[in-house]
Amino acid sequence: MATVEGRAALIHALAHIELNAIDLALDMCWRFAGMPDEFYLQWTGVAQEEALHFQLLRDHLGSMGFAYGDFPAHNALWSMAEKTKGDILARIALVPRTLEARGLDASPPIKAKLVGAGDHRAGEILDLILRDEIGHVAVGNRWYRYLCDGRGLDAVATYADLAVKYRAPRLRGPFNLEARRAAGFDEAELSALRGADSRS
Numbered sequence: 001m002a003t004v005e006g007r008a009a010l011i012h013a014l015a016h017i018e019l020n021a022i023d024l025a026l027d028m029c030w031r032f033a034g035m036p037d038e039f040y041l042q043w044t045g046v047a048q049e050e051a052l053h054f055q056l057l058r059d060h061l062g063s064m065g066f067a068y069g070d071f072p073a074h075n076a077l078w079s080m081a082e083k084t085k086g087d088i089l090a091r092i093a094l095v096p097r098t099l100e101a102r103g104l105d106a107s108p109p110i111k112a113k114l115v116g117a118g119d120h121r122a123g124e125i126l127d128l129i130l131r132d133e134i135g136h137v138a139v140g141n142r143w144y145r146y147l148c149d150g151r152g153l154d155a156v157a158t159y160a161d162l163a164v165k166y167r168a169p170r171l172r173g174p175f176n177l178e179a180r181r182a183a184g185f186d187e188a189e190l191s192a193l194r195g196a197d198s199r200s
Contacts, residue, residue, distance in 0.1 A: 001117040008066040010114070011122060015057035016073035017103070018129075021050040021136075024081055024095055032088040035143075042139045049132045056125045063121075076169075083166050089147045093162045096140025102171065103133050104179040134183045141184035156188050 001007055025047035029040045058068045077099055084091040107130045115123040148155045162168070177190060185193075
């Protein structure tokens with residue numbers, strides 16, 4: 001955080017996540033047929049908001065003298081999308097409800113670092129992203145439960161099984177419990193999350 005280039009690399013990483021999230025939301029619509037119309041409407045809405053997030057971060061990066069593509073970027077989100085392309089339940093469990101929900105936890109400390117380094121515009125953008133991402137994770141939670149109910153599955157136990165089967169990253173605290181509750185995680189899920197973290 002001590003250099004403009006270091007802060008720009010962080011903004012770039014966030015922009016890359018948002019760009020992946022656009023593709024992931026649209027892939028959800030394209031890949032998985034047979035869901036209710038509202039499923040597709042909600043995920044296209046998510047894609048629109050992710051596009052706004054990417055534009056805001058890309059423009060902010062430009063104001064710092066850099067462009068998207070100037071730094072390397074990881075591929076964790078898309079790697080999990082590839083792993084789960086054959087099962088809509090696994091996709092929803094492990095992308096919006098795991099990797100994207102992790103952003104709810106990561107956003108406040110990242111904002112604190114950037115604002116602490118004097119980048120108040122980045123803080124404003126992250127506030128907007130966090131607000132929207134709570135809604136995106138809520139969409140994931142809604143359809144995860146819809147699918148679990150339709151298959152007669154217990155949501156908490158099924159999530160644990162899918163995380164093992166697809167080798168999802170182990171989630172570690174601290175967790176943004178307020179944001180996770182707002183996104184629709186229930187207390188049983190949060191207890192399981194805290195329990196898994198305490199055993200890691």
